[in-house]
Amino acid sequence: MAEAVDRFGLVGTLVADKYSIERVVGEGGFGIVYRANHRIWDEPVAVKCFTALSNAPVEMREELLEAFVREGKLLTALSSRTTGIVQARDIGTLTTPNGVWLPYMVLEWLDGRPLEAWIGHDTGTPRSPERSALETFNLMDGCARALALAHGRGVAHRDIKPANFFVLGDALAPGVVIKVLDFGIAKVMQSQARTAMQATGTQISSFTPTYGAPEQFDRSYGATGPWTDVYQMALVLVEIMRGGLPALEGEQFIQFAFATQNTQRRPTPRTFGITTSDAVEAVFQKALAVKVVDRYANMGEFWTGLAAALELKEYPAIQAAETTIGQTVVPDGQGGPLKTRGSGELLAQQPVMTMSAPPTPVSPPVPSTVVTPPAPTVKPMAIGAIAAVVGALVAIGAAVFIATRGGGEAEKPPEPPPAETKVVDAPKPEVKVEPPKPPTSCPEGMVFVTGKNFFMGTESEKPVLALARPLHKVEIRPFCIDVYEVTTEKYETCSDKGECKRAYRDSFWPQGSSKRADWDKAKAAYTTLCNAGVEERKQHPINCITWAQADEYCRVHGGRLPSEAEFEFAARGSDGRVFPWGDGAPSPEHLNACGTECVAWRKQKGLPPVEPMYAADDKFVGTAPVGSFPGGKTENGLFDLVGNVFEWTADRFERYPTTEGEPAPPMPGNNRVIRGGAFNSSEPEHSDPALRFPNDADAHTHGIGFRCAADPR
Structure with missing residues (x-):
């Protein structure tokens, strides 16, 4: 992150009644970061203000804030399971002394430097030595496993680059803790800020062109997703192996777009004269494939494949993404033998990725093996006769579209045979055969x-x-x-029978960006409008x-x-x-x-x-x-x-x-x-x-x- 001045005049101010802003740390494409002191806990925190959204129209702010609340919740959930992702502590908005509206996130304070400060070249002199594939693997192992965990939750970063890896301590060596920064922020910028900025004419990039995947420059190559992180991570690895020289070369946006999409020159280690085995080179060829269908689907697959190519026999298993390619090995949840699920299925448990065999050694350049990307979840548009199965999938976050048609014309009764002339004592009554009714009946109500x-x-x-x-x-x-x-009456009848959980008597929703006092006041007011237990509202919903x-x-x-x-x-x-x-x-x-x-x-x-x-x-x-x-x-x-x-x-x-x-x-x-x-x-x-x-x-x-x-x- 570049050096920055306090252009918003926040140093010396108090944010949200608890964060004393002390100094500017730096400024990047998305925001400016301040060091602050948490007055209650008396410990340092980082306050990141998202300056790229400071000109968002007023009518878009609520939607933008909802997106950032989701990202804060995502960061909290992910960082609780791995030390490889920076922790989110709080989220909100502030108005600067100059009247500028800014969304902000409060993050854990990290002592160290971004990876980009360790690698690179100063006036032609490398700041970092060249490293072998194995050294690079060991250095970035924790980060890769953190990204694999995120991919297992169906979440992609989309802006993997050295500036978004933070090295703790004073040495860049295997065993050091490196954390992933700005998780999900690129996605928010892409899906939210673009709409917001249309009203102001301001444009921002939701990824860094130097580390851009082909699909980020041109969507005809496929959609972005975990496989985009795979591509960007491979570029970072090559840069580390080169001693800090980026894998994509260029000075302008269009030059980076050409470099990343050039099928005649892929940015793999051997392209830059780095000595690697055939198996390792094959892994990079697949990770850096131009089309997403030819690439590893997620970080778990890429990292496990690289570990196998490096012949790391005892490397621990990595969790894979919930939707995977082909047949995925998953636990049955009962401690029994492993089972497989077909492509596109959403799994109730996080699957365990076992060590795969290294890719078949080849002499470069060779085309990558064509792999089908994860099957997209389709919006549910109809639910047919297997509602119970759909219900079970909904419980684990899946939705299934059953592309069958119901109904149809009713079956016609057979034509009666020609009547025979008979002498009878009395005429027999005519019997009518009614066709079966189509299945259009619905439950009462x-x-x-x-x-x-x-x-x-x-x-x-x-x-x-x-x-x-x-x-x-x-x-x-x-x-x-x-x-x-x-109605309230029908629901309470169900809860009185013990078949439904009692309705709440208070109104509750996440605090989000609201001030605590405003949130508490609104909850108290709206709680009076909860209907459970109020006799005169039995017929209200x-x-x-x-x-x-x-x-x-x-x-x-x-x-x-x-x-x-x-x-x-x-x-x-x-x-x-x-x-x-x-x-x-x-x-x-x-x-x-x-x-x-x-x-x-x-x-x-x-x-x-x-x-x-x-x-x-x-x-x-x-x-x-x-x-x-x-x-x-x-x-x-x-x-x-x-x-x-x-x-x-x-x-x-x-x-x-x-x-x-x-x-x-x-x-x-x-x-x-x-x-x-x-x-x-x-x-x-x-x-x-x-x-x-x-x-x-x-x-x-x-x-x-x-x-x-x-x-x-």
């Missing part, structure tokens, strides 16, 4: 929704609908869905329940939570209407949302003011009895599909693919999709059936309830 193809998502440029873009075509199979949201509680209720009653595609289709209708009721603007006749009553209540509770969705009083500060707004009924007779409460769906949150056939970018964290707006929704876009948000599955808030779905009998 549900309606049947005919499946079809429809366009899911939106083309709207409204910031609040950014997560619902782009518009894309999906297929929905027939399904059943509750007419009403599950149950709220203040987690995703798992909603899921369990539906299963106890023989159903399941609807997929988000089913929810949107049920709300949108087969005619593609703008709102569930038609094309008319939202009003108190259509839904329970934030009207003038909501504005007055927030003022009374000391909560930040908002503009109402409509300038009228809908009579309900909180939830309303289900079915109270018949003007908002859908074409299938469903009530409250927008407004009243957001509703849990079955799906984990993932961004939609941005290109046809491209897998959705992975989203870390325990987030499930909520749909449908709530009584406190103040933006008209919250009435759009395409609206979707990620919500922590462990939260139990005033504004989220649910309804159940089922497959037709």
Whole structure:
């Protein structure tokens, strides 16, 4: 990180009432880092302010902060399992003395220097000696294992470079602790900041061109993912082996793009005259393949292959990614023999990667072995006759698209034979043969929704609908869905029988970037709107329940939570209407949302003011009895599909693919999709059936309830 001055005037200030900013450490492409003292713990911490986002439009800030909260949670989860990833301690926003808005992360303070300070050349003199492949392997082993662990959680870094490895201590030698920095930040910049910066004309790069993989310059080579980290890590290894000379040569962006995509000259060790065995060279050829389909799928595969090529017989096993190539060896979870799973399956346990044989020795240059990359998880668009299997996969974060069609024409009865003329005493009554009915019956309280193809998502440029873009075509199979949201009375009946866990009596959600005092005030206010135990709200929707509680209720009653595609289709209708009721603007006749009553209540509770969705009083500060707004009924007779409460769906949150056939970018964290707006929704876009948000599955808030779905009998 380059030398920097305190251009924001933060030195000497107090951040979040506990971080005393002491001095500037340095500044890089994404942010400026300060050393601070934690006043409560009396220990140093690093405060990283993300200057690249300082000009983000106000309407984008909430979305950006949600992304950083996810990254902080990701860092905490990963660093608790390995010393190879820097620990995240806190997250928030600040306003500088000059009025600049800045998101920041608080990280553990590290004494040492970045790897880039140890390697490289000063006026032609190398700062680091050339190293063999084995020496380099031993030096970077801890970092590689940390990245393999992250890949096992389905998370990629996407900006592997010497500046993002931090060496603790005063020597660069095997056994030293090296930590990975900025984990996930490149992804946030890529998926969040690009949208935010469009309004200001500012552009930032979400990766470093000197260490860029081909797919980062040109997506025609494939999507980015763990295999991108493999490529970048191989470049770093070659640079270390060369004594600090980068593997990709150039001065401008286009030159680095050409160098990384040049099929005639791959940046492997032997290309630079480094002596290696055929097996080691073959590993690097595969790790540095131009196309992602020809590359190692994750760090576990790459590092284990390199260990085998180096003939490290006793090298310990590395955890592999949850989705792997071909047949992956995984434990059965019972201590028994190892079993295999097919390509693309999501595993309930973290698989153990056993030592593989080294690649077949070759004389370079040779083409890499073609390997199929991890199969992308497809958004769930329909659930067929194997709902129990799908439910089990959802429990481990998987979603399956069953591409079969249900229904069909009823079987016609056979033609009766020609009647014979007989003499009879009395005519026999005519017997009618009824054709069998198609399986369209639904459980009591549900309606049947005919499946079809429809366009899911939106083309709207409204910031609040950014997560619902782009518009894309999906297929929905027939399904059943509750007419009403599950009421407090029905849920409490289930919990009274001991079949469901009791609903919470308080409203809770992660603090995120809010100040503790503001968070506590909001929780206290909204807790009064939890419906469990309140006699006069028996017919209101149950709220203040987690995703798992909603899921369990539906299963106890023989159903399941609807997929988000089913929810949107049920709300949108087969005619593609703008709102569930038609094309008319939202009003108190259509839904329970934030009207003038909501504005007055927030003022009374000391909560930040908002503009109402409509300038009228809908009579309900909180939830309303289900079915109270018949003007908002859908074409299938469903009530409250927008407004009243957001509703849990079955799906984990993932961004939609941005290109046809491209897998959705992975989203870390325990987030499930909520749909449908709530009584406190103040933006008209919250009435759009395409609206979707990620919500922590462990939260139990005033504004989220649910309804159940089922497959037709």
